[in-house]
Amino acid sequence: MVGSASSKVEEARVLGAEQLAPYEYYYAREHLEQAQFEAAEASYSDAAHYAETAEEYATKAVEVARAARRNAGPQ
Amino acid sequence: MRARGNSRTFRAARALQGLGCVLFVASSLSCAEAPILRGQIAGLQDDVAKAEKNGARRCAPRELAMAQSHLQFAAVELDQGEISNAKRHLAIADQNAHAALNESPESRCLEHAAPPPPPEEIPVVEEDKDSDGDHILDSKDQCPLEPEDVDGYEDADGCPEPDNDNDGIPDAIDKCPMKPEDMDGFEDADGCPDPDNDKDSVLDVDDFCPNTPGQPGGARPGCPGLIVVTAKEIRITQQIHFEFNKAKIRSESFPILDAIVEVLQSNAKMSLEIQGHTDNVGSASYNKKLSQARADSVRQYLVGHGIAIGRLVAVGYGMSQPVVPNNSEANRALNRRVQFIRTEAAPP
Numbered sequence: 324m325v326g327s328a329s330s331k332v333e334e335a336r337v338l339g340a341e342q343l344a345p346y347e348y349y350y351a352r353e354h355l356e357q358a359q360f361e362a363a364e365a366s367y368s369d370a371a372h373y374a375e376t377a378e379e380y381a382t383k384a385v386e387v388a389r390a391a392r393r394n395a396g397p398q
Numbered sequence: 399m400r401a402r403g404n405s406r407t408f409r410a411a412r413a414l415q416g417l418g419c420v421l422f423v424a425s426s427l428s429c430a431e432a433p434i435l436r437g438q439i440a441g442l443q444d445d446v447a448k449a450e451k452n453g454a455r456r457c458a459p460r461e462l463a464m465a466q467s468h469l470q471f472a473a474v475e476l477d478q479g480e481i482s483n484a485k486r487h488l489a490i491a492d493q494n495a496h497a498a499l500n501e502s503p504e505s506r507c508l509e510h511a512a513p514p515p516p517p518e519e520i521p522v523v524e525e526d527k528d529s530d531g532d533h534i535l536d537s538k539d540q541c542p543l544e545p546e547d548v549d550g551y552e553d554a555d556g557c558p559e560p561d562n563d564n565d566g567i568p569d570a571i572d573k574c575p576m577k578p579e580d581m582d583g584f585e586d587a588d589g590c591p592d593p594d595n596d597k598d599s600v601l602d603v604d605d606f607c608p609n610t611p612g613q614p615g616g617a618r619p620g621c622p623g624l625i626v627v628t629a630k631e632i633r634i635t636q637q638i639h640f641e642f643n644k645a646k647i648r649s650e651s652f653p654i655l656d657a658i659v660e661v662l663q664s665n666a667k668m669s670l671e672i673q674g675h676t677d678n679v680g681s682a683s684y685n686k687k688l689s690q691a692r693a694d695s696v697r698q699y700l701v702g703h704g705i706a707i708g709r710l711v712a713v714g715y716g717m718s719q720p721v722v723p724n725n726s727e728a729n730r731a732l733n734r735r736v737q738f739i740r741t742e743a744a745p746p
Contacts, residue, residue, distance in 0.1 A: 330543075337529055337542040346459035353467035369474070389540050 324374040325358050331381035335388060344387035351380035435476055435484055442469055442488070442495045449498040453507025458498040465494035532556060551576065565589060584609060596620070624657045632658055632670065632738040637731075638696060645691035647699060655696065658738060659703045669709040672696050673737040677730035678717045690714025696736055711741065 332348075332355050340348040358373035446465045454462040472487035526537045532545035539546075539556030547558040549569060560568055565578035572579075572589030580591040582602060594601050598611040598620060605612070605620030612621040622635045638655070639648040647655070662668055674689030674696075693712035701707050722729040 334543050337536055339537070346455050346463050349460045349463035350467055353464060353471075357467070357471050392538075392540060 324371045324378075325355070325362055328355050328358060328374040328378035328381060331378050331385065335381045335384035338385060338388035338392070340381075340384035340388040343391040344384040347380045347384035347387060351377045351384055354380065431481055432476060435472070435481070435488060438488060438492075439469060439473055439476070442491055445495045445499050446491075449495065449502050452499075452502040452504045454498045454502035456502075457507040458501035461494040461498035461501065465491050465498055467491075468494070530556075549575070563589075582608070624654045625661065627661055629740070631740055632661060634658075634736070634738065637734070638692075638736045640692055640695070643688070645688070645695040647695055652699075655699050656703070659700055659705060662700065662705050662709065667742050668740060669742045670711070671739045671741050672700075672710060672712045673719075673739060674712070674714040675719055675721075675733060675735045675737070676717050677733040678720070678724040679730065682716055682718075686714050686716030686718075688714070689716050692736065 328351075332351050335344070335348050335351065354373045354377035358370045358377055361367075361370035361373060442465070446462065446469060449458065449462060449465075468487040468491035472484045472491055475481075475484035475487060526535045528534065528539070529536050529542045530539070530545040532539070532548070534546060534554075534556040536542040541555075541557035544556075544558055546553055546556050547560065547569075549559070549562065551559055551562040560570075561572070562569055562575045563572070563578040565572070565581070567579055567587070567589040569575040574588070574590035577589075577591050579586055579589050580593065580602075582592070582595070584592050584595040592602070594605070595608045596605070596611045598605070598613070600612065600614050600620035602608040606618040607621035610620075610622060612619070613623050614620070616623070624635055626633045626635065634654050636651075636654060638651045640646060641648060662670070672693045674691075674693035676685040676689050678685075690712070691714070693714050697707070697710045697712040700710055717724075717733070720729075720733040721735070722732050724730050724733060
């Protein structure tokens, strides 16, 4: 779960979501970091919960960033 | 303010917290701090709620997200008795909550106010590179971590389309990757649409018998007519039915014979041998006699409808000329038949 969320957050970052979908991106990023922290503490239930939220918001960030790129057209 | 969390875990931790305070004397200081921290969390939640109401998602999205996230983490850590962690998150939340509030004055950030200026251009994150190696730079790549499949279909967006025509058959095995399969139960695995399965020129959408060649027009376009005239015979698409063990033609077969009458009337030179055939049930002599009687009966019908008797010969072959082995009821049914063989071109 954490690995999947991490990939999604990274995808959002590469797409420029920090500027194109900042709320979703940072909400996802903070939850991913907390998930990683909880996983390191062996709090797997909490880790899974935070990772789920991270992936949900990273997915939103990716969608928003892609839409912004489409609307911007070729550069 | 959202308050997401594993409520079951959190409730259990909260319940244990009070007990922990009693049992673990050294933690009395922490237990005393908990209400204070809860008060701080509540106060910051109000600030964050106000910032969000003022439009902080537009004007201070990062700060709002950070504040909301860490307030949530702080509350959970506090519930679990992790005071130092709670304090750490609270400090981050506090800083960002105030920043969000300061950067989101109601007059500037509410929806009816002018939106904050958009970025001048799509940001190029880090140095522009091609993470997935598909020769489309990340700044222009809708899927920077998935290489474009470069198959002539929407190749500029940087995203692979493994099934261009969206017919559920991956392009790798789709013989027609740009044309969706029509999924009508006829050769559906190849990925190519078959608009006229039986190739009878009647498109399947109009064809009442899409998998059996037929004729256009009529009450049932695309279905075989009652008869098909070939160079060797007038082939009937339904068998002539007789009363059981008799030579009397059943009325449902009249339309077929009427169609044959029409063909003979419009082709004056055509002549026929009307053949009667049976299966192998019963004696050969009985079957020959029955088949002859049935062929005669058919000839009589045609003569009765105006066809010259000299154009028609009736022959009963009995069981002597089966078309399939008489080893099942289905096969025996096929062998019980009347055939109309053209004789006008036969050598004398």
